[in-house]
Amino acid sequence: xxxxxxxxxxxxxxRNGRTVAKRVYFQGAFKVMRPIYHDExxxxxxxxxxxxxxxLDGDRYQMKISLEKQxxxxxxxxxxxxxxxxxxxxxxxxxxxxxxxxxxxEYIPDPLIGYRDAKYKQKNIIHMEKGANLLYADIITPxxxxxxxxxxxxxxxxxxxxxxENELVVYDHIKLNPALQNMGELGLMEGYSHLGSMIVxxxxxxxxxxDMLYQDVDTHTEECKVGLSSLPIQGFTVRVLANNTQTIEKxxxxxxxxxxxxxxxxxxxxxxxx
Amino acid sequence: xxxxxxxxxxLCDSNFPTGAFSHSYGLETYIQADKVHDQESxxxxxxxxxxxxxxxxxxxxxxxxxxxxxxxxxxxxWKLDRMLTMQNLPRETRDGTQMVGDRMLKLVKNLYEIPVLxxxxxxxxxNRSFGHPSxxxxxxxxxxxxxxxxxxxxxxxxxxxxxxxxxVRAIPLGQTAGQxxxxxxxxxxxxxxxxxxxMDEEDFGIVxxxxxxxxxxxxxxNVRIFMS
Numbered sequence: 417x418x419x420x421x422x423x424x425x426x427x428x429x430x431r432n433g434r435t436v437a438k439r440v441y442f443q444g445a446f447k448v449m450r451p452i453y454h455d456e457x458x459x460x461x462x463x464x465x466x467x468x469x470x471x472l473d474g475d476r477y478q479m480k481i482s483l484e485k486q487x488x489x490x491x492x493x494x495x496x497x498x499x500x501x502x503x504x505x506x507x508x509x510x511x512x513x514x515x516x517x518x519x520x521x522e523y524i525p526d527p528l529i530g531y532r533d534a535k536y537k538q539k540n541i542i543h544m545e546k547g548a549n550l551l552y553a554d555i556i557t558p559x560x561x562x563x564x565x566x567x568x569x570x571x572x573x574x575x576x577x578x579x580x581e582n583e584l585v586v587y588d589h590i591k592l593n594p595a596l597q598n599m600g601e602l603g604l605m606e607g608y609s610h611l612g613s614m615i616v617x618x619x620x621x622x623x624x625x626x627d628m629l630y631q632d633v634d635t636h637t638e639e640c641k642v643g644l645s646s647l648p649i650q651g652f653t654v655r656v657l658a659n660n661t662q663t664i665e666k667x668x669x670x671x672x673x674x675x676x677x678x679x680x681x682x683x684x685x686x687x688x689x690x
Numbered sequence: 691x692x693x694x695x696x697x698x699x700x701l702c703d704s705n706f707p708t709g710a711f712s713h714s715y716g717l718e719t720y721i722q723a724d725k726v727h728d729q730e731s732x733x734x735x736x737x738x739x740x741x742x743x744x745x746x747x748x749x750x751x752x753x754x755x756x757x758x759x760x761x762x763x764x765x766x767x768w769k770l771d772r773m774l775t776m777q778n779l780p781r782e783t784r785d786g787t788q789m790v791g792d793r794m795l796k797l798v799k800n801l802y803e804i805p806v807l808x809x810x811x812x813x814x815x816x817n818r819s820f821g822h823p824s825x826x827x828x829x830x831x832x833x834x835x836x837x838x839x840x841x842x843x844x845x846x847x848x849x850x851x852x853x854x855x856x857x858v859r860a861i862p863l864g865q866t867a868g869q870x871x872x873x874x875x876x877x878x879x880x881x882x883x884x885x886x887x888x889m890d891e892e893d894f895g896i897v898x899x900x901x902x903x904x905x906x907x908x909x910x911x912n913v914r915i916f917m918s
Contacts, residue, residue: 657903
């Protein structure tokens, strides 16, 4: 299947303390803006654009991203990924990421919005070498619907497979299927409409650090529900149920700040538009 | 009932000492929050747990392991053992399942001489595999020549038995209420088994957000009688 709607390849490497692109290739409905250096750290930031404005019936997107040793990249989007009605075939996106030893990727796309009758499947496959660092976050949100229906999309499926030295270490599979499920009930979305997920892999992660993050969470609010837990390797995962994007972004942004300060001794770059 | 099915039934007994009585798989979080507090709310949680989570992990694994054993594709069995462990993101639930799997394996090794079971045990000792009750159960079921759909049904049934017993203690509920739930759940179990039989391999590991979040939150629950 070569008929991609949009293709993006981005290979980066570290050169004299700055991360630069070794190769940038894009075609069809994918584009990247010119690289931005938010601070003096040498970490590069790329914004991904979808000039078509949204994913339609049968659209297929492919991304291949690689970071050579010590390369440091922030990858984000310019705006939310919108999935529109897909009456015949689901929209699909697959991303393959390679992180070499000592590299550091922060992949923080804007929220994914599922509109009425949208079907979407996304697969991220991440290969890491020992000593590579990852911070990944996504937010699933319902699109505006004239009748106020919180779950008018058909199904949104997100799979994250992470391999460390070629061994599977994380298999994260979410499939929200309002066409078949009663989303509001106990055990599913439990009255919330938005779902945020974050995965962090770093050799400095431990239980004390998780306790510290947890102290930052307001456990008495009805606004959101937060769960965090350590992975079988050094790292952790976070899930948040909430009723708007801002609530989830605020939690993720706080965690991101703590991580940057504690582990990298810096303040994270201001990316989002909150 | 034939002899071999009876042999598999032995593993389903809630007195079969696997340590399953120490694990609630997130149910205790709901009990502490008073979201699960009576027969009706327990039945509701149980239905969501079995049909929205267990079928995609343990249930589908029973079928895929069984199919791999039929083809003598042991690499596939080890791959599924790893996938089962890695898709279980809440730490307590992951560790708890591994403990139960390990206990079950140690026990059935004394009851049956099955070469693949010994290899599984050796792989776990070398930290190359993890140990999962659905894999152990299916290896025994396959060895006994029990059909794949019966293996799935019995596995799900035994999971429900220990969960109901745990809930009866924790909520608490009367023993009669517990038995009523088990009886009323039979139809859900046969439907869940049919669902597993019809599943695509790509459906593996789908989790339900609320259930998973409660399994993660269990780490922070104040009063705990369960390890997960």
